[in-house]
Amino acid sequence: MRNEEMLLIPGPTPVVDSIYDAMASETRGHTDPRFVAIYKNAIENTRKMLNTDGEVFVISGSGTIAMEMALVNTVAAGEKILIVSQGYFGDRFIKLGEAFGIEVDVIQSEWGRQVDPDEVDRKLAAGGYKAVTLTHADTSTGVAADLDALVPVIKKHGALVILDGVCATAAMDEDMSKTYGDSDAKIDVVLTGSQKAIGVPPGLAIVAFNQTALAAREKIERVPAYYCDIYNWLPIMHDPSKYFATPPVNLIYAYDEGMRLVLEEGMGKRVIRHNAFGKAVRAALSEYGMSALADEEAAASTLSCILYPDGVDDAAFRAALAKKGVIVAGALAHLGGKAFRIGHMGNTTDIMLGQAIEKIGETLNELGVKVSIEKAVARFKEEVSVVV
Numbered sequence: 001m002r003n004e005e006m007l008l009i010p011g012p013t014p015v016v017d018s019i020y021d022a023m024a025s026e027t028r029g030h031t032d033p034r035f036v037a038i039y040k041n042a043i044e045n046t047r048k049m050l051n052t053d054g055e056v057f058v059i060s061g062s063g064t065i066a067m068e069m070a071l072v073n074t075v076a077a078g079e080k081i082l083i084v085s086q087g088y089f090g091d092r093f094i095k096l097g098e099a100f101g102i103e104v105d106v107i108q109s110e111w112g113r114q115v116d117p118d119e120v121d122r123k124l125a126a127g128g129y130k131a132v133t134l135t136h137a138d139t140s141t142g143v144a145a146d147l148d149a150l151v152p153v154i155k156k157h158g159a160l161v162i163l164d165g166v167c168a169t170a171a172m173d174e175d176m177s178k179t180y181g182d183s184d185a186k187i188d189v190v191l192t193g194s195q196k197a198i199g200v201p202p203g204l205a206i207v208a209f210n211q212t213a214l215a216a217r218e219k220i221e222r223v224p225a226y227y228c229d230i231y232n233w234l235p236i237m238h239d240p241s242k243y244f245a246t247p248p249v250n251l252i253y254a255y256d257e258g259m260r261l262v263l264e265e266g267m268g269k270r271v272i273r274h275n276a277f278g279k280a281v282r283a284a285l286s287e288y289g290m291s292a293l294a295d296e297e298a299a300a301s302t303l304s305c306i307l308y309p310d311g312v313d314d315a316a317f318r319a320a321l322a323k324k325g326v327i328v329a330g331a332l333a334h335l336g337g338k339a340f341r342i343g344h345m346g347n348t349t350d351i352m353l354g355q356a357i358e359k360i361g362e363t364l365n366e367l368g369v370k371v372s373i374e375k376a377v378a379r380f381k382e383e384v385s386v387v388v
């Protein structure tokens, strides 16, 4: 890999050489048949990854554009949504909904914990909710959404399930054909970005709508958006030689290669691999006296928010670790200075993560917190051995 540093923040994630190579291919016109074939393939493979019979959209934009596209095409101004928030990114739906005149109601968990499905059930029982937003892995807390518990509850009340997969897609199970109990209890919308578990540089917004979600779009007379109105993009997604807005040609090359890698490994294997990586990283760091904010049962497989042991200065720790070539992220909001966040997703490998565990141990020792690197590395190898 030509990367000089290990980018272990919770996205963007390390980009592999074949993706860089694809991205550096000659820029062609967006209606050039050679580019059109690649775009078509990338769209088709996105459909395969999410296993949907609906429509997928792959456009320029970050994850936030994908959130916006998901919301404005399913919920009209004046309609009501329930936001199930397990952190900073769950909360983002509040402002987003308000910006479009959507009535928002929210259930927020304590940071590090999951929302209680019974509370969601009670809330939805009041009626009138068009959709519920879930954040599959909240990047601020490392908490996963319990889809097995939440989707049946939401569907019982007839609301749409909008799933933010920005920090989960291609690593956690988001099979849109999967039924959660009843035959129509499925995830209706998955939205994501290119830069996390998909392993491609930032810049693409990806959204998939199932038939139920598309029927919701049909009922909205006027979507309060232009770029994000899926009806403007639908002809292009069916035939990428058509034009609505110029696609990011080189990023699509990169994404096509990223999708090839995802499908080559297969979603089944990727889910198992990410589970093993998450467990192994957290277990190894626990040997250093560090604990994850989320309990293991609630923890996302893609990133972890790790609380420092007493006496570790956040800025000093991350700067010293960065000097060793390992980049991790600080924590958000009230956890700033008390924790750091480490990504273990996408094209990150067990070898990279093992090295990161070593470097974290070295850094702690240098900062005067004496730890056993051998024990932590042994623990990492033991946990990860199920997949390597």
Ligand SMILES: Cc1ncc(COP(=O)(O)O)c(C=O)c1O
Binding pocket: 011, 062, 063, 064, 065, 067, 089, 135, 137, 138, 139, 164, 165, 166, 167, 193
């Ligand atoms: C879970 C989640 N949702 C949404 C976003 C917003 O994505 P972006 O920063 O690409 O706009 C992020 C960004 O980290 C995220 O982690």
